[in-house]
Amino acid sequence: MLKVNNISKSFGGRTVIEDISGEFDKGKTNLIIGSSGTGKSVLLKCIVGLITPDEGNVYYDLRNFTDADKEMKAEIRREIGMLFQGGALFDSKNVEQNVMFPLEILAKMSPDEKLDRVNFCLKRVGLENVNKKMPSEISGGMKKRVGIARAIVNNPNYLFCDEPNSGLDPQTSIVIDDLIGEITHEFDITTIVVTHDMNSVMGIGEKIMFLFKGRKLWEGSSADITHSNVTELDDFVFSNKVMQGLRKRT
Amino acid sequence: MKGFGQYILFLGSTVVRMESFKTNYRLVLEECVQIGLKSVALVALVSSFMGAVTTVQTAYNMVSPLIPRYVISQVVREMTILELAPTIIAVIFAGKVGSSMAGGLGTMRITEQIDALEVMGINSASYLVFPKIIASLLMYPMLVVVAGASSLIAGYLVGNITGIITPTDYIYGIRFYFDDYSITFAMIKSFVFAFLISSISSFKGYYTQGGALEVGIATTAAVTTSVIAVLSADYLLAQLLYVR
Numbered sequence: 399m400l401k402v403n404n405i406s407k408s409f410g411g412r413t414v415i416e417d418i419s420g421e422f423d424k425g426k427t428n429l430i431i432g433s434s435g436t437g438k439s440v441l442l443k444c445i446v447g448l449i450t451p452d453e454g455n456v457y458y459d460l461r462n463f464t465d466a467d468k469e470m471k472a473e474i475r476r477e478i479g480m481l482f483q484g485g486a487l488f489d490s491k492n493v494e495q496n497v498m499f500p501l502e503i504l505a506k507m508s509p510d511e512k513l514d515r516v517n518f519c520l521k522r523v524g525l526e527n528v529n530k531k532m533p534s535e536i537s538g539g540m541k542k543r544v545g546i547a548r549a550i551v552n553n554p555n556y557l558f559c560d561e562p563n564s565g566l567d568p569q570t571s572i573v574i575d576d577l578i579g580e581i582t583h584e585f586d587i588t589t590i591v592v593t594h595d596m597n598s599v600m601g602i603g604e605k606i607m608f609l610f611k612g613r614k615l616w617e618g619s620s621a622d623i624t625h626s627n628v629t630e631l632d633d634f635v636f637s638n639k640v641m642q643g644l645r646k647r648t
Numbered sequence: 649m650k651g652f653g654q655y656i657l658f659l660g661s662t663v664v665r666m667e668s669f670k671t672n673y674r675l676v677l678e679e680c681v682q683i684g685l686k687s688v689a690l691v692a693l694v695s696s697f698m699g700a701v702t703t704v705q706t707a708y709n710m711v712s713p714l715i716p717r718y719v720i721s722q723v724v725r726e727m728t729i730l731e732l733a734p735t736i737i738a739v740i741f742a743g744k745v746g747s748s749m750a751g752g753l754g755t756m757r758i759t760e761q762i763d764a765l766e767v768m769g770i771n772s773a774s775y776l777v778f779p780k781i782i783a784s785l786l787m788y789p790m791l792v793v794v795a796g797a798s799s800l801i802a803g804y805l806v807g808n809i810t811g812i813i814t815p816t817d818y819i820y821g822i823r824f825y826f827d828d829y830s831i832t833f834a835m836i837k838s839f840v841f842a843f844l845i846s847s848i849s850s851f852k853g854y855y856t857q858g859g860a861l862e863v864g865i866a867t868t869a870a871v872t873t874s875v876i877a878v879l880s881a882d883y884l885l886a887q888l889l890y891v892r
Contacts, residue, residue, distance in 0.1 A: 446767050468665060475769030486760040500768050503667065558767075 399424050400556060400588050405444055405454035407437075414440045415612045418454070425586045427579050427602045431593055432609035433634060438592040439483075441609070442560055445590065446478060447471055458556065476504055479549030481559040481578075485541035487533040493520070493544050494529035500552040519547040523577060539570035543577070550581055557582065557589040563598060571595065575602045596635060599623065608634070658851050662778045665771040675779035676786070683745050683780070683846075684787025691791045692798040694740055698732045699724060699799030700806040707812040717813045721821030724803045729830045733796040735882050738841040741788060742874040746849035749780055750870030753853030754863035762854070777850040781843065788842035789835055796834070833889055840881050845874045 400422040407415050415437035422428040430438045443449040445456050447463060455464040458474050466474065487496045497516045501507060507515070520526065523543040533541060542562060549557055559578055563571035579602040582589040591598065599606060603620040610630045618626065623635055666672065706723045753776060756762050765772040800822065807813035813821075852870035856862050 443763075448763050448766060472665065472769040475767060478767055478769075480764065480767045482760040482764060484759055486764040488761055488764075489755070489759075503671070503768065503770055 399459060400445070400590070401457040402441075402445060403455045403457070405441065405451045405456070407440055407444055407449060407451050413612055415444070415609070418609070418614045420607050420614060420617060422588055422590050423605055424588045425583060426589070426604040427582050428588070428590045429593060429599060429603040429606045430590060430609060431599055431603075431606055431634070433594060436609040437612040438594075438609055439560055442558060442590065442592045446480060446558055447475065476552070477555040479552065479554035479557045481542065481545045481549050481557070481562055483561045483564050485533070485538075485545040487541055487544055487548070489533055491533075492529065493525070493531050493533070493536065496533070496544055497547045497551050500548065504552055515551060516547075519551045520544075522550070522581070523547045524573075538565050539567075539574065542566065542570075542574050546574075546577060546581070550585065553585070555587055557587050559589070559591040559593075561592055561594075563593065563595045568597065571597060572601065578602060594634075599635075610634075654855070655848070655851050658773060658777075658854065659847060661771065661773040662781065664774065666774045666778065667770070671775075672779060672782075675775070676782050679779045679783030680787050682748075683783045684790060687741065687744060687787075687791055688794055690744060691737055691740065691795050695728075695733065695737065695795035695798035696802035698736060698795075699728060699802035702727055702732065702799070703803035703807045703812060704810070707807070716817070718817040718821030718824060720807065720813050721800075721803065721818040722824050725800065725822050725826070726830070728796050728799040728803075729834050731882075732799060733792045734834045734837040734841060735878065737792060737795045738788075738845065738878045739875055741791065741841070742845045742849070742871050742878065745784070746845045746870050746874045747867045749846065749849040750853035750856075750867045751863060753777075753850055754856035754866045757854065757856045758859055758863060773854065777847075777854065780850055781846045784842040784846035785839055788845075789838040792834060792838045833885075836889060837882065837885055840885060841878050844877045844881060848874045848877055 401420070402422075403419050405415060405418045406413065418441060430441060432438050440449060444451045444454075447456075451464060455462055457463065458477070461470070461474060463471065463474055487493075488499065491499065494513075494516055497519055498512055501512045501515060505512065517529075520529070523546050525540060525543050525547065528536060528540065528544075533544070536544070557578070562574050562578060566574065575598050578589060578591060581587070591602070593599065600620050600623075603623070606616075606618055606620060606623060607614055608616040608628070608631050616626055616628045616631050623631070626632065626635075667675075702724045703720060706720045707717075710720065753762075756776070762772045762776070765775060804815065804818050807818050808815050849870040852866045852873065853863075856866040
């Protein structure tokens with residue numbers, strides 16, 4: 399389980415997130431949702447330690463990550479897998495080398511074991527026979543899959559996904575969402591997905607945190623989201639024509 | 649001053665929480681190929697022209713018949729070893745290698761590749777920058793040796809072909825009152841310049857924020873700052889090391 403306590407962060411006097419607390423459950427796909435510029439990515443970066451919060455703490459299974467020393471932070475980070483918005487694949491390495499990279503650095507395995515693990519992860523995300531392709535030679539959807547394979551190759555306890563559907567067509571988005579959901583359950587990991595895609599929210603959101611102007615306004619499940627009685631959340635959820643149609647019908 | 653303080657902290661961060669010796673060894677070798685081997689042809693070409701031009705210009709300016717012809721190659725030797733090889737090649741090195749370092753790191757920063765390293769628990773500054781600095785320290789002095797040799801050989805060929813100076817006079821001038829401290833001095837300069845160019849360029853690239861435009865700005869800043877630092881260090885080293 400992952401817990402955040404009273405997280406606040408400002409940049410140049412402008413508060414981006416304020417006093418956010420919450421828990422993200424193990425074995426569930428936890429979503430942080432909200433419109434663009436509400437601080438979702440900043441909160442995620444505070445959680446993974448890419449940004450140090452001005453106030454508050456992040457706990458990884460009761461281990462205080464925010465106040466931990468560098469060694470402890472490095473140890474916790476070795477339990478983290480992250481899928482970045484653009485995939486963040488290393489341009490100079492091919493698909494196989496990208497996925498193998500965390501193993502090269504962190505794992506004590508023989509070269510054959512590493513290759514087996516890489517092939518297993520690539521197969522798990524539906525990619526085969528692309529091992530030697532460079533990131534510039536594969537599509538956006540494939541980059542995301544490679545990113546997921548790299549994120550899970552080291553058997554992480556925590557998986558973070560920053561806008562996994564950005565730049566993808568609706569069909570590929572669903573495939574990526576399903577993959578994230580399946581991996582979460584299969585490996586029983588704590589997954590946090592930052593998104594503003596309502597298809598993702600309804601498709602894989604098991605626990606959802608809604609942010610508005612840097613503050614947490616609502617928390618619940620995808621079943622509750624359509625009748626939350628929070629105006630800002632309703633505006634966000636029903637900004638989509640499909641969702642508007644759904645509301646009219648109900 | 650804030651930028652200088654950040655630069656010092658950045659240098660410190662490249663030598664903490666380092667990866668294993670094996671990983672660094674492999675990365676340094678890869679960087680040596682990028683930084684050193686791929687620059688040899690350019691360095692040799694530029695140096696050859698420098699040597700040829702220096703020979704012709706020196707001969708053109710030596711109008712007195714009382715000055716022996718071998719002085720031409722003596723002047724070419726001193727200029728090449730003390731200034732042209734280490735300093736002018738440093739400017740070329742900053743333009744080719746420094747810009748590549750800043751551009752590469754800047755692109756890695758804006759495409760979140762550096763964040764990906766950090767999330768994996770890797771000290772990105774150490775992983776990405778330390779091998780570049782070490783490879784530069786290893787390869788730049790070698791490039792200076794290549795530059796010096798290319799320049800002197802080109803001077804010899806041009807002097808010979810155009811009839812400015814005979815091969816015997818040229819070789820005599822090269823050897824005449826040769827002080828091997830010049831080589832030591834050139835090597836000291838090489839190490840200092842290599843460190844300045846690689847560290848400043850990496851610093852500028854590593855802290856890029858924004859998009860493609862900012863990567864371009866960082867690359868330009870890397871080259872201009874490195875060149876200014878090299879020329880300032882050149883003066884300081886001349887003042888400190890050549891007063892004997």
